[in-house]
Amino acid sequence: xxxxxxxxxxxxxxxxxxxxxxxxxxxxxxxxxxxxxxxxxxxxxxxxxxxxxxxxxxxxxxxxxxxxxxxxxxxxxxxxxxxxxxxxxxxxxxxxxxxxxxxxxxxxxxxxxxxxxxxxxxxxxxxxxxxxxxxxxxxxxxxxxxxxxxxxxxxxxxxxxxxxxxxxxxxxxxxxxxxxxxxxxxxxxxxxxxxxxxxxxxxxxxxxxxxxxxxxxxxxxxxxxxxxxxxxxxxxxxxxxxxxxxxxxxxxxxxxxxxxxxxxxxxxxxxxxxxxxxxxxxxxxxxxxxxxxxxxxxxxxxxxxxxxxxxxxxxxxxxxxxxxxxxxxxxxxxxxxxxxxxxxxxxx
Amino acid sequence: xxxxxxxxxxxxxxxxxxxxxxxxxxxxxxxxxxxxxxxxxxxxxxxxxxxxxxxxxxxxxxxxxxxxxxxxxxxxxxxxxxxxxxxxxxxxxxxxxxxxxxxxxxxxxxxxxxxxxxxxxxxxxxxxxxxxxxxxxxxxxxxxxxxxxxxxxxxxxxxxxxxxxxxxxxxxxxxxxxxxxxxxxxxxxxxxxxxxxxxxxxxxxxxxxxxxxxxxxxxxxxxxxxxxxxxxxxxxxxxxxxxxxxxxxxxxxxxxxxxxxxxxxxxxxxxxxxxxxxxxxxxxxxxxxxxxxxxxxxxxxxxxxxxxxxxxxxxxxxxxxxxxxxxxxxxxxxxxxxxxxxxxxxxx
DNA sequence: TTGTAAGCGTTATCAC
DNA sequence: GTGATAACGCTTACAA
Numbered sequence: 001x002x003x004x005x006x007x008x009x010x011x012x013x014x015x016x017x018x019x020x021x022x023x024x025x026x027x028x029x030x031x032x033x034x035x036x037x038x039x040x041x042x043x044x045x046x047x048x049x050x051x052x053x054x055x056x057x058x059x060x061x062x063x064x065x066x067x068x069x070x071x072x073x074x075x076x077x078x079x080x081x082x083x084x085x086x087x088x089x090x091x092x093x094x095x096x097x098x099x100x101x102x103x104x105x106x107x108x109x110x111x112x113x114x115x116x117x118x119x120x121x122x123x124x125x126x127x128x129x130x131x132x133x134x135x136x137x138x139x140x141x142x143x144x145x146x147x148x149x150x151x152x153x154x155x156x157x158x159x160x161x162x163x164x165x166x167x168x169x170x171x172x173x174x175x176x177x178x179x180x181x182x183x184x185x186x187x188x189x190x191x192x193x194x195x196x197x198x199x200x201x202x203x204x205x206x207x208x209x210x211x212x213x214x215x216x217x218x219x220x221x222x223x224x225x226x227x228x229x230x231x232x233x234x235x236x237x238x239x240x241x242x243x244x245x246x247x248x249x250x251x252x253x254x255x256x257x258x259x260x261x262x263x264x265x266x267x268x269x270x271x272x273x274x275x276x277x278x279x280x281x282x283x284x285x286x287x288x289x290x291x292x293x294x295x296x297x298x299x300x301x302x303x304x305x306x307x308x309x310x311x312x313x314x315x316x317x318x319x320x321x322x323x324x325x326x327x328x329x330x331x332x333x334x335x336x337x338x339x340x341x342x343x344x345x346x347x348x
Numbered sequence: 349x350x351x352x353x354x355x356x357x358x359x360x361x362x363x364x365x366x367x368x369x370x371x372x373x374x375x376x377x378x379x380x381x382x383x384x385x386x387x388x389x390x391x392x393x394x395x396x397x398x399x400x401x402x403x404x405x406x407x408x409x410x411x412x413x414x415x416x417x418x419x420x421x422x423x424x425x426x427x428x429x430x431x432x433x434x435x436x437x438x439x440x441x442x443x444x445x446x447x448x449x450x451x452x453x454x455x456x457x458x459x460x461x462x463x464x465x466x467x468x469x470x471x472x473x474x475x476x477x478x479x480x481x482x483x484x485x486x487x488x489x490x491x492x493x494x495x496x497x498x499x500x501x502x503x504x505x506x507x508x509x510x511x512x513x514x515x516x517x518x519x520x521x522x523x524x525x526x527x528x529x530x531x532x533x534x535x536x537x538x539x540x541x542x543x544x545x546x547x548x549x550x551x552x553x554x555x556x557x558x559x560x561x562x563x564x565x566x567x568x569x570x571x572x573x574x575x576x577x578x579x580x581x582x583x584x585x586x587x588x589x590x591x592x593x594x595x596x597x598x599x600x601x602x603x604x605x606x607x608x609x610x611x612x613x614x615x616x617x618x619x620x621x622x623x624x625x626x627x628x629x630x631x632x633x634x635x636x637x638x639x640x641x642x643x644x645x646x647x648x649x650x651x652x653x654x655x656x657x658x659x660x661x662x663x664x665x666x667x668x669x670x671x672x673x674x675x676x677x678x679x680x681x682x683x684x685x686x687x688x689x690x691x692x693x694x695x696x
Numbered sequence: 697t698t699g700t701a702a703g704c705g706t707t708a709t710c711a712c
Numbered sequence: 713g714t715g716a717t718a719a720c721g722c723t724t725a726c727a728a
Contacts, residue, residue: 022504024721035699040723050697065500070480071428072721075419075704089447092440099437103468111477114462120451129459132418152413156370265643272645295613297620297645372705383715388707398713420705423720 023064031060043068074134082113083318084130086123087141089116093260093288093307094141097162100311101139108319110136124148131156137318142206143167158321160314163206165331172317173331174310178207179214181303181336185257185285186218188301188338192346194255194283195224200233200243200267202259208235211259211287229253233263240266248274252282254347261286261293261302268298268343279345289339299342306334371412379408391416422482430461431666432478434471435489437464439583441608441636441655442489445510448659449487456667458484472496479504485666490554491515506669508662511554513679520665521679522658526555527562529651529684533605533633534566536649536686540694542603542631543572548581548591548615550607556583559607559635577601581611588614596622600630602695609634609641609650616646616691627693637687647690654682 025043029036034053041049042057043066049057060066074080083105087094098114105112113135115126123144130138137158140150143166150159150167158170165173182199189197199215202208212230219228233243240263247253248271258264264286268278276282286293289304313332320327373391377384382401389397390405391414397405408414422428431453435442446462453460461483463474471492478486485506488498491514498507498515506518513521530547537545547563550556560578567576581591588611595601596619606612612634616626624630634641637652661680668675 026721036721037700037723038698041698044723048697053697067476068480069423069482069721070477071419071423071482072704073723075417075423075706075720076722076724078704078723080419089443095437095443099464099466102464102466106468114464116447116450116462118447118450120454128415129418132416134417134419265645268645269643292640292643295617295640295643295646297613297616298643374705384705385707385709385716386714388705389714392707396713401713417705420720421707423704423722424706424708426707426720 023066024069025066027064028057028060028066031064032056080134080136081110082133082135083110083137083139083315084113084115084127084133084135085139085141086115086117086126086130086143089118091142092290092292093305096290096307097141097311100308101315104312104315108315110315110319122147127153137322139314139318145204158318160317162310162314164210170321170326170329172314172321172329174314174317175207175331175333176305176310176336177333178210178336179217180333181287181305181338182211182214182257182259183218183221184336184338185287185301185303186215186222188340189255189257189283189285189344190222190224192255192283192344194347196227196229196253196347197224197255197257198229198231198247198253200231200240200256200258200263202263203232203234203239205235205259207287208259215257227253233259235260235263237262237266237269239263240268241270243267244270244274247271248276252276254281255283255285255344257285257287259287261288261290261300264300264302264343265292265298268300279343281348283344283347285338285344293339293341301341301344302339303336304339305336309334371414372417373414375412376405376408376414379412380404428482428484429458430481430483431458431485431487431663432461432463432475432481432483433487433489434463434465434474434478434491437466439490440638440640441653444638444655445489445659448656449663452660452663456663458663458667470495475501485670487662487666493552506666508665510658510662512558518669518674518677520662520669520677522662522665523555523679523681524653524658524684525681526558526684527565528681529635529653529686530559530562530605530607531566531569532684532686533635533649533651534563534570536688537603537605537631537633537692538570538572540603540631540692542601542695544575544577544601544695545572545603545605546577546579546595546601548579548588548604548606548611550611551580551582551587553583553607555635556607563605581607583608583611585610585614585617587611588616589618591615592618592622595619596624600624602629603631603633603692605633605635607635609636609638609648612648612650612691613640613646616648627691629696631692631695633686633692641687641689649689649692650687651684652687653684657682 025036025039029039042054087098115130117126139160142163143161154169154171160172162174231243231246233239244267286300286302289302293300293302373384373387377387390402435446463478487508489510491509502517502519508520510522579591579594581587592615634648634650637650641648641650
């Protein structure tokens with residue numbers, strides 16, 4: 001701890017010269033002349049209060065500027081109605097997924113607590129923080145393969161994984177059919193006349209394994225097993241650029257499928273700088289159909305995942321486990337869709 | 349409420365067949381054979397416990413898998429040590445800023461509570477949620493101009509605005525010197541030989557007003573007031589594209605400064621599709637130096653804000669108001685820096 | 697319909 | 713150094 005010594009006293013700031021503490025239900029009760037529980041009933045919208053008192057209580061609450069205390073509510077009722085979501089702030093795909101969760105969570109009567117992993121905080125620390133806040137369920141976007149083990153967490157609260165299954169036990173999984181995605185990419189390229197189609201691997205990132213398998217299977221299905229070529233890579237621009245280096249230094253295929261958009265973009269950059277014309281001499285396909293893929297100047301052919309649907313299914317799965325009796329773990333794989341843009345064309 | 353009727357009962361899920369409730373301090377106390385407050389002392393690392401009991405308590409806590417309850421802690425101690433941050437999940441610039449806040453907040457002994465505004469939840473709703481959770485301070489990134497009024501909030505907790513001042517009262521502001529940023533852009537273009545330099549406006553978005561003013565002032569300073577031309581726009585790709593339409597349908601300048609990167613990218617797309625060569629026939633400058641600007645295929649000359657420094661200053665300002673006696677509101681404007689890339693060149 | 701009593705898990709205050 | 717007791721703000725019983 002290098003900063004100012006944290007004092008355990010009441011914070012001084014903002015209370016510019018003896019401001020009142022924030023009003024509680026007791027204040028409202030006193031103000032109206034009823035008991036505290038009655039105020040609670042009214043503010044929760046529960047049954048058991050006359051319309052007359054209801055009016056008076058609500059009026060007083062508004063007057064006093066009352067705001068419910070989520071801490072006290074959660075503590076006492078043993079029900080926070082909060083769902084935690086673990087995701088990486090740097091991954092546009094995951095951020096988009098989280099954004100789509102809000103309306104779903106709201107509709108089911110819950111709230112979303114964001115657990116963002118960053119360069120400074122791994123999945124384990126963030127999970128712990130969410131659980132301290134008594135999240136009732138957890139959605140893990142892009143769970144780490146060798147990282148934090150979620151099994152013990154899944155014993156405590158319902159857990160849903162998005163992107164791939166990493167955890168054994170009663171954990172639901174929502175993902176897209178990654179193998180089908182790369183198969184569509186291969187089909188598309190083959191239909192354009194390509195045969196020498198390389199694949200930039202995604203390492204141990206979410207979905208990467210299936211994308212690789214789908215590529216291999218599709219190549220084999222087209223009788224191109226001998227042409228199949230997997231280059232090591234990852235989900236970042238740097239790794240895509242490195243993969244490009246490997247391809248350039250050896251023999252160049254007529255088409256490359258990258259295991260995600262960022263990697264495709266890094267690869268694009270490298271080959272373009274090396275003087276390779278895209279799509280004239282080399283076709284490139286990405287995966288995710290992220291915001292980047294749609295950018296002018298990139299205009300990347302890519303495989304789109306159904307993000308809103310994934311968000312909806314994931315949240316629903318957690319809530320079901322919360323509100324309904326236990327059931328078998330579910331594993332949903334949504335069909336992705338190839339979006340053809342400017343980086344694919346017939347081979348030279 | 350259209351979803352399943354929220355039951356107020358205890359959640360059924362995950363407790364697969366009578367799982368134990370999570371252990372509390374009382375459990376540890378019983379396990380070790382000491383009083384509950386003593387356990388509290390040990391776990392908080394406070395003084396007043398012998399090394400012997402300290403060991404035993406810590407061991408028992410680990411054994412039982414104890415996890416502190418933030419709700420109860422916050423409620424009782426009246427000190428959550430949580431700082432809320434309001435930001436838009438869709439704005440890469442704001443996300444980056446938030447990411448940089450984590451280590452700072454941590455270092456000062458606080459935690460960050462993310463309040464993401466989305467298409468579905470505006471600043472007002474999110475602020476309310478953060479305050480219900482007893483955030484002790486609030487960082488507002490890119491405060492809305494005509495939106496939610498923060499004055500009453502600032503009465504309750506310290507508030508810092510990032511990007512521009514919107515709120516009167518004891519609110520600190522951290523921003524970049526937007527006028528200086530666009531001035532650098534103009535200087536750069538003029539030094540390349542440009543005279544017909546247009547500006548795509550940012551509407552009422554954070555910083556837009558000062559960027560426009562800086563543009564106008566710089567043009568005047570170069571004796572180019574007559575050449576100055578402000579086209580209506582915004583901070584999105586769409587608005588940039590629309591602005592491009594306006595420029596194309598009239599007379600094309602030799603250079604354009606867009607009020608942010610996304611708008612510049614939308615503009616780029618439109619002019620490129622119209623057959624205009626960049627930077628040969630038209631130079632383009634953005635603002636923010638976002639991840640997009642650095643992408644190959646975009647390679648946008650842009651104005652960089654010092655994001656980590658802004659994050660640090662903002663957090664420090666809130667914590668100061670929390671821990672230190674009241675002081676005058678502070679308004680810091682950091683100097684941005686022009687980053688020259690491939691979209692600017694001498695005029696034809 | 698309303699009020700009383702108790703308790704959620706923790707920390708603060710006091711005795712011993 | 714340690715333990716009993718009260719309290720944070722709210723909800724859940726149950727009694728009136």
